[in-house]
Amino acid sequence: MPLVRIDLRRGKSVSYREEVTRLIYDALTEAGVPEDDRFQIVNEHNADNFYYSPKYLGIERTDDLIIIQITWNEGRSLDQKKALYKCIADRLTNGVGIRSEDVFINLVEVKKENWSFGNGEAQYAK
Known part of the structure; x- marks a missing residue:
């Protein structure tokens, strides 16, 4: 746990995608996810998909939008979730130059027995 799905437009380099996955993983470990608990899938899409x-919501998005879906165990507080959103956005902005407006995050919480x-x-x- 967690399982992270990362969706973005096709055309970014392998090194960019690798850095995105590392930055998200680092934010998750900062939020308390155990070391070595890294399961991430990157999906690239053509513009027509x-x-x-x-x-x-008044947020100006560009074609650099990255959609991150994190499935993890339930039980974290609203403040912990907000801190994670901010940490991921800040790390991606500082690490690969993505605008925070282009960081879309969805958390899916499940019971522990669902793994x-x-x-x-x-x-x-x-």
């Missing part, structure tokens, strides 16, 4: 609102890390076992189930 990547739709977004450029002005929803199997291999061997057909529910490692976190009690």
